[in-house]
Amino acid sequence: MSLDELYQEIILDHGRRPRNFGELDGMTHEAEGFNPLCGDQVRVHVLLNGDRIEDIRFSGKGCAISTASASMMTQIVKGMTVEEAFELFERFRKAVTSDSDGEEDLGELGCLTGVRRFPTRVKCATLAWHAMKTAIAGGGKATTE
Numbered sequence: 234m235s236l237d238e239l240y241q242e243i244i245l246d247h248g249r250r251p252r253n254f255g256e257l258d259g260m261t262h263e264a265e266g267f268n269p270l271c272g273d274q275v276r277v278h279v280l281l282n283g284d285r286i287e288d289i290r291f292s293g294k295g296c297a298i299s300t301a302s303a304s305m306m307t308q309i310v311k312g313m314t315v316e317e318a319f320e321l322f323e324r325f326r327k328a329v330t331s332d333s334d335g336e337e338d339l340g341e342l343g344c345l346t347g348v349r350r351f352p353t354r355v356k357c358a359t360l361a362w363h364a365m366k367t368a369i370a371g372g373g374k375a376t377t378e
């Protein structure tokens with residue numbers, strides 16, 4: 234199995250069986266993200282305790298890439314401080330948009346960096362992250378535009 238195939242397998246698995254999917258009881262922050270190019274709609278629910286993301290879940294409907302990205306995002310940022318999560322978002326955003334093939338250590342998120350070859354898919358991959366940031370920054374609507 235090539236690396237590309239393995240990555241695809243992981244994305245499909247998250248797309249089919251998203252982790253942390255559903256409403257979150259006791260959430261303190263939430264925001265909706267919408268990607269009009271693809272029709273992805275994702276709602277991110279966050280439970281902040283001080284500046285730590287104690288719990289995070291997502292709901293909504295989107296393509297396999299946006300669902301997989303939301304699923305991975307919730308797994309990874311859970312337990313992080315807000316600053317750590319925002320910093321990781323920046324690194325992830327750079328990794329999926331830059332032309333360089335620099336190997337950033339993003340763990341499982343590395344699976345998604347293949348989207349940089351498909352500019353319209355970049356928005357699918359970053360949608361849930363935008364929504365997470367918008368939620369924590371005060372809520373409302375996040376869009377990829």
Ligand code: ZN
Nearest residue numbers: 271273296357
């Ligand atoms: Zn999409």
